[in-house]
Amino acid sequence: MEERGHTSRSYERALQDIKENLLYLGGLTEKAIQNAMKSLLDRNSELAREVIEADAVINRLDEEIEGKCIDAIALRQPVARDLRFLTTAIKINAHLERIGDMAVNIAEKAIPLNEEPQLKPYIDLPRMSDIAQKMIKKSLDALVGENCELADEVIKEDEIVDSLNDQIFRELLTFMLEDPRTIHRAILIMQISKNLERISDHATSIAILVIYLVTGKNVRHQNREKKSQKIC
């Protein structure tokens, strides 16, 4: 954020602290998704278990951040920009924690998948996770730089992930129809795909919150057509 002129330096530091914690949480969730996907693609169940365990840290940090935000609101009675920041911080915090949970879900599905032969080479899944991870990174970068355009890009990328999800579903359907022995694995893969799709939804929500923070405009419920309009 740009330099602010708060009269109280401790207020300033409190806000900066919340922001840094939020970014750290962002980093943790980015890593969690990375490792969850890695545990699937490298067939490393040990790594998957690590991801599941590490979720405790994410949850703890989530609680901490929320507490700090509420304290700040209660103590400082902020207005305007600061109030927007604190309320969106609480929401972004919640989204990041949910993303962490999605990563855990993926890791949990990876373990049984690793124990059976690979159904097919994973091509679309890594592509989805790549985009989803980039979306999270971009939305957090948008938060840091208060960059409305960047946030807008994230919103547009959500469609790509959605269509990849549909694609995977159709492909797996054909596998399952052909050979019932693939059903277990196919369903697990579909669940992973769904989780990735939800991750990108959360990233989109974060981007929307960033736009609100920067412009004061709430673009949450724009319908599909309006999405192509410029927001910033």
Next chain:
Amino acid sequence: MKNNLFYKIFATYIIIILLSVVVIGFQTTRQIKARLLEQIETDLTTYAGMIDLAYTRGDIKNKLDQLAKIADARITVIDATGTVLIDSEAKVSEMDNHLNRTEIQEARIKGKGASKRYSHTLQIDTLYVALPIREGSDIKGYIRLARPLLEVRNSIRQFNWIIFQSILLLGALSFIIAFIFSARLVSPIQEMEQFTQKLRDGEISGTLLIDSSDEVGRLARNINFMMTELREKVQFANEEKGKLEAAFASMTDAVLVLDSQGRIEALNKSFKSIFGVRRRNILGRTPLEAFRNIELQNALEDYKETGKPVSREISLGAVNGSILDVNISSIQGLPKGEEKTMIVFHDVTQLKKLEKMRVDFVANVSHEIKTPLTAILGFIETLQDGAIEEEETARKFLQTIGKHAERLNRLVDDLLELSDIELGETRLFFESVSVSGILESVLSMIEPKASNKALTIEKDMPDDLSPIIADRDKLNQILLNVLDNAVKFTPESESISIAAFDDSEGYVVVEIKDTGIGIPKDEIPRLGERFYRVDKTRSRELGGTGLGLSIVKHLMIAHNGKIEIASQLGIGTTVSLYFPVYKGEDTG
């Protein structure tokens, strides 16, 4: 007064000069006036004395006017009580009692009196001098002379006029002189002021051209000297800075410098490429804001807590990301409160990969060697335990031991060979070779094994096949290894086909197709790895060392050729070998 040295000096001169002139003039005027007055007083006193004499001799009434003219004064005689007896100008009856006049009183007490008064009748200052008329020791009256100070007034007036003219003249002169003098005094100082102003603006070339031998000149010389020193120091500093910048920019390690607030102050090119960021996006931000690498963040936290340099490995993003060796330390020699942090990243991904490969290799080799050795030892033990007594069993055992030992031997040979090839220590003798000739000899070597399994070998080789550039022996080995595999993995009674042809890109392609068990698609890329086996048990049973394809792969590389393997599980495998065509003289 302007804040200006010139004006200060100039004004001072002017003031001093004018003040002096005015004071001198004033003093002179006063003195002259006093002297003149004195003179007149003396005059009048003398005349009064004489008139006193004349009075006592008779009646001066008649001679009064003449006396007055001579004395050039008004003569008044009063008696002891102050009544005016005679006056040369006014009517006695109209004059009042003069006893209390200052000069009379003074004359009564001191013997002579004088006083100056402004006369309203004449509108001019008049000097009065009085002498007492004595008779013995008694005062019988007073003689008083009065002269209007016309003369004095006129003289003073004239004098003042002269002084005024002088002031004007002197003023003009001194103005000019003071101006010139001040200018000359101040000019070198101004020059130095401008010079140092240019210095402030960063312009450090140039010299002062002041040459006087006084303090100003010496000051100027000192400044020039310091300038030369400064220029040298600046140049030195710039050079050092240039060297450091060059080193910083060209380092292959990525470097990040954080300021005392933990914000990114500087980064080099390597950092931009390793982390994939742009300078303007991350300057001024904290690492957490710029790129959220949790491991780096944790390392930074540890560093902040302990204050000691931190060194550890972190991994960078992506699924197959780099591994970096990070070193965090503080930059020495900075004042407290301005500590900066330096973070250096060294890419150890390759190192780690090689390490892993080495570890894997050693594990594999040990395993490969251990297995036959265990078997050999086992058999020997059994023989020692008594099986040696039974000739038939003993013979069988010895045979098996022999086979295992042979296998070990082959393994060591292969390993050495592979190592030689990889290190480039094997000398390859390239010449023009006919593929069909070598193939024939290889086929004859394979024949016994093939007929054991009742395999049919089909050949498809045109007579006009181009010669290739190859090392005869190594070509033999390549074809042998591949055919050996084909024979090994093809089930009994099936067939192997060998075809060779020229492709349109300068290669001769040798295709060996089998109808064997095939290889899963995702395992194909790994076939060239040492000891890599798809089905481990089977391969070992068939006597393989696991190095065959590895050797082939490296030999093909050494021949500037390539190898392609296509396969389908349960159907068969096709190995395609591309050999460069021999083109005339160059056997490169």
